Amino acid sequence: MGILNDFSLEGKVALVTGASYGIGFAIATAYAQAGATIVFNDIKQELVDKGLAAYKEEGIEAHGYVCDVTNEEAVTEMVKKIEEEVGVIDILVNNAGIIKRIPMLEMSADQFRQVIDVDLNAPFIVSKAVIPGMIKKGHGKIINICSMMSELGRETVSAYAAAKGGLKMLTRNIASEYGEYNIQCNGIGPGYIATPQTAPLREIQPDGSRHPFDQFIIAKTPAARWGDTADLQGPAVFLASDASNFVNGHVLYVDGGILAYIGKQPQ
Numbered sequence: 001m002g003i004l005n006d007f008s009l010e011g012k013v014a015l016v017t018g019a020s021y022g023i024g025f026a027i028a029t030a031y032a033q034a035g036a037t038i039v040f041n042d043i044k045q046e047l048v049d050k051g052l053a054a055y056k057e058e059g060i061e062a063h064g065y066v067c068d069v070t071n072e073e074a075v076t077e078m079v080k081k082i083e084e085e086v087g088v089i090d091i092l093v094n095n096a097g098i099i100k101r102i103p104m105l106e107m108s109a110d111q112f113r114q115v116i117d118v119d120l121n122a123p124f125i126v127s128k129a130v131i132p133g134m135i136k137k138g139h140g141k142i143i144n145i146c147s148m149m150s151e152l153g154r155e156t157v158s159a160y161a162a163a164k165g166g167l168k169m170l171t172r173n174i175a176s177e178y179g180e181y182n183i184q185c186n187g188i189g190p191g192y193i194a195t196p197q198t199a200p201l202r203e204i205q206p207d208g209s210r211h212p213f214d215q216f217i218i219a220k221t222p223a224a225r226w227g228d229t230a231d232l233q234g235p236a237v238f239l240a241s242d243a244s245n246f247v248n249g250h251v252l253y254v255d256g257g258i259l260a261y262i263g264k265q266p267q
């Protein structure tokens, strides 16, 4: 097997936050295929139940917990329960996230805070709860799901871009602070991926045409397509495995080349 062994997650416990569906579900499914035991959380029991059923359909016996990742007490309690019921967490993916697309001048401070809370404060809270176990174990992998908005802004996503920019720097700081304990912390920066979060940007127009933003992204992506959650699975397994033990503080952009491309010139 040689080098492929380095990509195995056999015997590892992986917690993927907000992974009942979407990107988190795809990453967790790939981890299970690589041998990991899957743990995930969601805010509502009904979503956790839906997620458990979806994992079962994939032949995966996942462990689901109800937990709002912005609630430090609930997160500490969840991690303690996971460690007792499943095992100490080897791999953490801070995936749970929200976006509010509101022009800044129309966005309330409370709405801004809600996005920062889930997309930036929560990765801090969950990482803080998980790192002690990783230190005791002598290894750990933390993968923060960043975004192209860790690098670029655009209209209506001020809170989201601020959070994801901060998450890039939190990634680098965790790498800096805990690298000596053989903990690697990296980010994945997905491009535009077809999930419920981006569904409003892909809605077919009343006249049957594609959403203007959909056409915009196609023109801005060298791959000339939206990403699929499956496009993130290989990079996520790499960053969770021994194959990346000397990769630390890096954000791996999985964006079809958008960040490298000025965009197709109008015909």
Ligand code: NAP
Binding pocket: 017, 018, 019, 020, 021, 022, 023, 024, 041, 042, 043, 044, 047, 067, 068, 069, 070, 094, 095, 096, 097, 098, 118, 145, 146, 147, 148, 189, 190, 191, 192, 193, 194, 195, 196, 197, 198
């Ligand atoms: P999604 O379809 O909206 O799923 C987000 C997940 O996070 C849901 O399961 C949601 O649960 C959960 N969640 C939200 N707030 C939570 C909280 N407070 N506590 C626990 N779980 C919570 O999003 P996605 O497209 O899969 O995105 C997943 C991650 O990738 C996010 O961090 C997003 O910012 C990032 N991302 C997405 C794209 C893209 O194009 N889709 C690109 C770059 C980065 P509920 O359903 O209960 O709210």
Ligand code: GCO
Binding pocket: 099, 101, 146, 147, 148, 149, 154, 157, 160, 189, 190, 191, 192, 193, 197, 198, 201
């Ligand atoms: C948006 C999109 C993006 C994507 C992603 C891009 O409104 O621009 O939702 O933010 O979700 O983060 O990397």
